Amino acid sequence: MNYIPGKNLIAPDSLSRMPIDDSSGSKELEEEIEAYIHKISLQNIYTKDEDIVQIIQAQILDKECQEVKQFVRSKWPTKIKLTSDIKNYYSIRNKLSLVDDLLLRSNRMIIPKNLRPIMLNKLHAGHLGITKTRIRAKRNMWWPGISKDIELKVKSCPACVQNSRNKQEPLVASSLPDYPWQKVTMDLFKLENKWYIIITDCYSRYFEVEELVRMRMRDVIKVCKATFSRHGVPQSIFTDSGTQFQNLDSSEFRRFMKEWSFTIFTSSP
Structure with missing residues (x-):
């Protein structure tokens, strides 16, 4: 008996290539x-x-x-x-x-x-x-x-x-002031457990930020006086509805407003 490598075989062995009849197993696999x-x-x-x-x-x-x-x-x-x-x-x-x-x-x-x-x-x-x-x-x-x-x-x-008829009103932009520091906005914010006040000129968009050592109205007024002394006293100040700027004649900020002759406007609560 001599061994002949498969690559040298001219025709394959028919018995080794004959498929096995496994129709029953194939049917079960199809069902699964x-x-x-x-x-x-x-x-x-x-x-x-x-x-x-x-x-x-x-x-x-x-x-x-x-x-x-x-x-x-x-x-x-x-x-x-x-x-x-x-x-x-x-x-x-x-x-x-x-x-x-x-x-x-x-x-x-x-x-x-x-x-x-x-x-x-x-x-x-x-x-x-x-x-x-x-x-x-x-x-x-x-x-x-x-x-x-x-x-x-x-x-x-x-x-x-x-609901489709109740469309939201478009945002109306405020008018540009006539000169710098005529109108300013002011807000308080907290960052990394520290309170700050930001004052922004509506004409130039220039702003100044100062840290408040304590959250007292007198400290807010002190920063305002220093800022207004450098840039001029505004005609109008726009703030949010925080308790510091509440619309009461007895509040400290209201007295400051009357002494320095400017008007304050607060946003809707």
Whole structure:
């Protein structure tokens, strides 16, 4: 007996190349794969089990869904042979599947006609806008023309129509002062457990920041006097509604305002 390397063999050994008949094991593997795919498909549907059962029952009673199911199980004819309703499914036929008799487009359930008004109400719960309602629909349901139906639903919703009319007023910019330090803004802020005051000229946008050793009104007034002595006393000061600038004649800052002859304006609380 002589050994001949495989690369030198002109013809392969027929017995070593003969396939083993294992049709039973192959069938079991196919069933396991199909069961796994069904399980994964149902897990990816974002809805309750009772909703799935309701939709399956509605699909059984819906002529359009039954016809589509038949084509999914067998073979799709040419588009010209389909009715107008079924033609809406032709372009997505490769995305259609059946999982436990539930007709799906990828992981989205096909909604029969009689359930579409109910599902539209569920999709629009919370009065979401057109875009957000469409995004919600993409998670678990589809039917021909769903995008247009969502648009019509939102545009015909009385609450959404009313809210769309109550548009926010545009921001009105304040007028530019005639000269520097005519108008200033003032605010207090805290940074790394230290309090600061910032005074900004509305004409040049120049600002000065000073640290406050203590959060007392007299310390705020001291910084203001030093700043106004260098740049001039403003006609108007704009602040927030903090307690330091409260609208009381008895407050220290109000007395300071009268002595130095400027006006203070506070923002809405």
